[in-house]
Amino acid sequence: GQQLNQSPQSMFIQEGEDVSMNCTSSSIFNTWLWYKQDPGEGPVLLIALYKAGELTSNGRLTAQFGITRKDSFLNISASIPSDVGIYFCAGQLRSGSQGNLIFGKGTKLSVKP
Amino acid sequence: DAGVIQSPRHEVTEMGQEVTLRCKPISGHDYLFWYRQTMMRGLELLIYFNNNVPIDDSGMPEDRFSAKMPNASFSTLKIQPSEPRDSAVYFCASSLEGALSGNIQYFGAGTRLSVL
Numbered sequence: 001g002q003q004l005n006q007s008p009q010s011m012f013i014q015e016g017e018d019v020s021m022n023c024t025s026s027s028i029f030n031t032w033l034w035y036k037q038d039p040g041e042g043p044v045l046l047i048a049l050y051k052a053g054e055l056t057s058n059g060r061l062t063a064q065f066g067i068t069r070k071d072s073f074l075n076i077s078a079s080i081p082s083d084v085g086i087y088f089c090a091g092q093l094r095s096g097s098q099g100n101l102i103f104g105k106g107t108k109l110s111v112k113p
Numbered sequence: 114d115a116g117v118i119q120s121p122r123h124e125v126t127e128m129g130q131e132v133t134l135r136c137k138p139i140s141g142h143d144y145l146f147w148y149r150q151t152m153m154r155g156l157e158l159l160i161y162f163n164n165n166v167p168i169d170d171s172g173m174p175e176d177r178f179s180a181k182m183p184n185a186s187f188s189t190l191k192i193q194p195s196e197p198r199d200s201a202v203y204f205c206a207s208s209l210e211g212a213l214s215g216n217i218q219y220f221g222a223g224t225r226l227s228v229l
Contacts, residue, residue: 031216042117042204042220043156088156092216101218103156 006089006104013079014112021107022073023089031092032065032072037106038085046087047074079111117221119205125227131193134224137186138207146218147180147190148204156204162188163210195228202226 006023013019023032031050035043047058049065049072056063062075072091076083089104118137126132138145146161160170165182173180177196182188192199202225206218 033217035220040222040225042206042222045217045219048217090218101158101216105155 004089004091004102004104006107008107009105010108010110012110012112015079015081017079019076019079019083019109020073021087021089022071023091023104024071025091025102026070027091027093028069029072029091029093030069032063033090033092033101034061034063034072034074035088035090036085037088043088076109079109081111081113084109084111117205117207117219119203119221119224121224122222123225123227125229126195127229128196129194130228131191132195132199132226132228134190134203134205134226136188136190136205136221138188138205139209139219140186142207142209142219143185144208144210144216144218145182145188146206146208147188148206148220150202150204150223159190192226195226197228200226200228 004023004025033048034046036046037043046061047056047063052065052069053067054065060077065072086106086108088106090101092101117139120135143164147159149157149159157172159172160180161168162182178192180190202223204220204223206220208216208218
């Protein structure tokens with residue numbers, strides 16, 4: 001089946017540092033989504049991207065939809081302890097095909113105060 | 114809106130018992146999804162419904178798993194009989210099809226299932 005390669009698998013950073021993670025695929029996606037999952041909770045949407053090249057920010061978070069439509073990255077600037085969690089990318093293969101939302105394996109972020 | 118509501122939050126049962134997980138999607142959403150999350154396999158889509166009709170159940174592991182959506186505001190995922198390898202966190206998500214929403218899925222808090 002289709003797969004998303006998300007990296008890195010985990011990150012240990014110091015508070016205040018910037019973070020970058022990305023997802024790549026061999027398939028073309030129409031939508032890229034970035035979610036964050038806190039311990040004991042469900043994934044919560046952070047940013048949604050709909051067009052190739054689109055760059056969108058949400059506070060200290062910035063995500064981009066790759067030009068080739070096969071990749072996306074998420075940056076977090078000036079990390080803080082509450083950024084701890086697992087970040088998932090998700091891509092939708094075809095417009096109007098709700099079930100074709102494929103998730104990456106996640107990037108586990110740890111922030112040292 | 115209260116978001117997607119799942120119950121119970123935690124379930125501990127013995128092998129062979131029947132387990133029923135419940136989900137109330139966001140009001141007005143026309144898609145409902147059931148996922149399973151494990152450390153080894155990450156998030157796996159089990160089944161999804163559109164307007165209460167199952168569309169794709171190819172992710173359901175085996176016949177022990179079944180899902181129903183009797184109406185727009187309620188769905189169940191049943192495992193009968195349960196096995197220890199079914200231990201995982203099960204998530205329900207819902208979405209509203211439309212150009213603006215971009216098919217964004219909203220997740221519940223999950224049910225953590227432990228089968229002993």
